[in-house]
Amino acid sequence: MNQEEIIAVQQYENALSRVDQSVDKITVLMSSAQSLAQQGTQIMNCFAQLKREQQAYEAQFKELKLKLQSDLIKFQNIVKGAEARLDRHLDYIDKWTNLLLTRDLGTMDSQELQYQRNIMDAIQMANDNFNKELDKLYSL
Amino acid sequence: MGKNKQVQKSSLTDEDLYTMLSDNLVELNEIELFFNGFLQEANVIDESFGTVTNIFNGLSMGVLASMNKSDNEKINRAKAKIALGTFVVGQVAKGVGSFYSYVKTLDRANDILVLKKEKAATWLDSLHRNYDRVLRSEISSRKILTHLASLGYQIDELISNREVYDVKKNLMQMALEQYRKARFNVFSMEFFIAECKAWLKNKHDSNMQQPILQDVNNSIIQEVLFQGDDYEEVIAEFFLGSNEISGSILFVLNDEQLLSHYLSTRKDPLIISDGVENKHINKRVLAIFKDNPALEMSNEFYEIRKEIDEDGEKSRKIFWRLIVTGSLLSTLVSFFNLYLFCRLVMAIDDNTAILSVLAIAALLAFGGLYAKFEEIYKELKNKISKNRENYERYYRYEFALKGGFANRRKKVEEVVGKSFFDRVGKAISSLFDVGDSDDHSFYYEKLIEREYWNPFFVTVSIMLILAIILTKLNLFFVGSLVVLLFAYLKMRMRKKYFYILTFIVVLCVVFLFLYMKGVI
Known part of the structure; x- marks a missing residue:
């Protein structure tokens, strides 16, 4: 073989080796792409889940908004009556409290203590009613 | 005893009260639930992107693992590039996920603010009026409490008339519980009004902290029962052996929450049990409040x-x-x-x-x-x-819990940022996935494990x-x-x-x- 032929053969071998390497690279890329494609369903599921969450949020928000508007209308309708009842409970609380404070609270006499307990029961009941009314008003 | 039970039945328990006010007054029911809902959703978003990140990371690890099997350096270099590429894609997915969930959180907080504003506009006048009413009921209950607190008793007399003392104790407990509720109403209303005002100004939160029962118990001891006196010193003096006991001390000793709160703030929360063991406290005095569960708890810890x-x-x-x-x-x-x-x-x-x-x-x-x-x-x-x-830190925390301590609700602005720059900072940090460090330890730290x-x-x-x-x-x-x-x-x-x-x-x-x- 002359010099030119030797160079040509070397070039050919080099080209073959480059092709081999390219083929290997493509194989690696293909295998990576293949496993990526296998995982693709999972990724798609994630995004689908996000979309579902978004839709659910929008529906819930709409529902909440409607409920709130209806609650606010109800609130405006009942607020005056509720406040009047609150005042009535407060009047009871004041009345019974004043009565209790006229008694000897330091006593150790069992009959007197029993009497004071009855008054305290009444105060407690008025307080409970007051709290419940307040709760009812703002729990709408 | 039968009557005592009846009274307790007709009364709302502290738990009822706390749930009622927390749910309906302070936390605004549905809106609050909804807020928590979208925070959960933010987690879902994070998780979804997390899955994507894991897939890419898994791929890059797989490619890296296969590198050892191949001797060809060029192929290995190509594989390393692919591994790096997929890893970067994974990390980007993670950053984008965090950023996306942050933006969603901000969006939804703003959606909810619109609802809150509507509610605040309708409620605010009524809240102001009812705040006066709540104050009136608090003043009324306070009168009974301060009157009972100002009285003095002979310990011998209380111990010798046990039955009468029990009735008296029950009466005092009723007065205390009513005041606690009234005071909590006041704190809650103040907080709620402040929140409504903030919403109307387009702010997510007010500057006020959500009230907890610990605040109430603290104010009962400091402002109502001892009215600015050094209560620790007053109680310590009492334990030195006086035969007289004031109503204010009797309130603290007989109520589980007040005694727990008092003990949690002491340098040594087991001071009473220690005093009894070492005979600094007379057992006769102990007879007055021996039924208090806080004392039992203290003895167990001791x-x-x-x-x-x-x-x-x-x-x-x-x-x-x-x-x-x-x-x-x-x-x-x-x-x-x-x-x-x-x-x-x-x-x-x-x-x-x-x-x-x-x-x-x-x-x-x-x-x-x-x-x-x-x-x-x-x-x-x-x-x-x-x-x-x-x-010691563990039982101090337990006492504080019994004394009404609870974690306060996290403010919305803590989640989404207060100012524009704050938000931009949070958005950027979420993009790079730099989490906020939440320091919940406060000054009470829970003991994880006891070690002997x-x-x-x-x-x-x-x-x-x-x-x-x-x-x-x-x-x-x-x-x-x-x-x-x-x-x-x-x-x-x-x-x-x-x-x-x-x-x-x-x-x-x-x-x-x-x-x-x-x-x-």
């Missing part, structure tokens, strides 16, 4: 603390004995080793010379070992005191250490101990004495060496 102290003391004693016996034993063995070394290896016949060298070596070995053991002993002592501290120094394990460990030392004892070891002893002495002794000691030791060694060589 018993455990005693056990911890006893265990610590036992460990200390055993360890100390082992230090002494271990050091002596090791010294004897090294003494014997050296003796054999001088006799058999060095073939020295002069007993006086050998014994002098041995005496110094043994002394140094003993000193070295002693120094090393003392170091371990110090560590043991630190461990024991740390153990006690941890336990069990005397048995301590003994076994020391025996093992000794066994290792004794079996490996040789001249090199003795030499190391000498160095150790000198290092130790240098740390502990004044410079002047250390140099004098070093000079004497060197002199002795030179003298012995010369003596052994027959120069002297």
Whole structure:
């Protein structure tokens, strides 16, 4: 073989080796792409889940908004009556409290203590009613 | 007793009250639930992107793992590039996920703010009016409470009329519970009004903290019962042995929440149990509030603390004995080793010379070992005191919980940022996935685990250490101990004495060496 032929053969071998390497690279890329494609369903599921969450949020928000508007209308309708009842409970609380404070609270006499307990029961009941009314008003 | 039960039935319990006000007044029911809902959703978003990240990371790891199987350098380089590429894609997905979830959170917080504004606009006038009413009910309940608190009682009289005292106690408890509710209403209303005003100004939160029962109990003790007096001192004086008890102290001693809160703020929360055990507190006084669950809890904690102290003391004693016996034993063995070394290896016949060298070596070995053991002993002592501290922190926290402590609701602005720059900062940090560090520890830290120094394990460990030392004892070891002893002495002794000691030791060694060589 002359010099030119030797160079040509070397070039050919080099080209073959480059092709081999390219083929290997493509194989690696293909295998990576293949496993990526296998995982693709999972990724798609994630995004689908996000979309579902978004839709659910929008529906819930709409529902909440409607409920709130209806609650606010109800609130405006009942607020005056509720406040009047609150005042009535407060009047009871004041009345019974004043009565209790006229008694000897330091006593150790069992009959007197029993009497004071009855008054305290009444105060407690008025307080409970007051709290419940307040709760009812703002729990709408 | 039957009537007491009836009263309790008709009354709302503190739990009812707390749930009622928290759910309906403070946390705004559906809106609040909805807020929590989208925070959960933000987690879902994070998780979804997390899955994507994991997939890419898994791929990059797979490619990297396959690199070892291939010998071709160029292919390996290509694989490394692919691995890096997929890894970067994974990380980007993670960053984008965090950013997306942040933006969603902000969006939804703004959606909800619109609803809150509507509610605030409708409610605010009524809230102002009802705040006056709530104040009126608080003033009314306060009158009864302060009146009862201002009275004084003879302890003997209370103890001798137990039945009457029980009725009285029940009456006082009713007054206290009513006041607690009224006070909580006031705090909640103030908070709620502040929140509504903030919403109307387009802010997510007000500057006020959500009230908790601990605030109420604190204000009852400080502002109502003791009205600015140093209540700790007043109660401490009472325990010194007076026969008189004021209504305010009686309120604190008989109520579980108040007593727990009082104990949680004390330097030593077990002060009452300790006082009774050491007879600083009269048992007669104890009879007044012996049924209080907080006292029972205190006694239980006290018993455990005693056990911890006893265990610590036992460990200390055993360890100390082992230090002494271990050091002596090791010294004897090294003494014997050296003796054999001088006799058999060095073939020295002069007993006086050998014994002098041995005496110094043994002394140094003993000193070295002693120094090393003392170091371990110090560590043991630190461990024991740390153990006690941890336990103290634990029961302080438990008392605080019983005294109404609870984690306050996280403010919306803490999640989405307050100012524009704050938000931009949060958005950027979410993009790079830099999480906020939440410091919930506050000043109460929950103890995760209690750790004991069990005397048995301590003994076994020391025996093992000794066994290792004794079996490996040789001249090199003795030499190391000498160095150790000198290092130790240098740390502990004044410079002047250390140099004098070093000079004497060197002199002795030179003298012995010369003596052994027959120069002297």
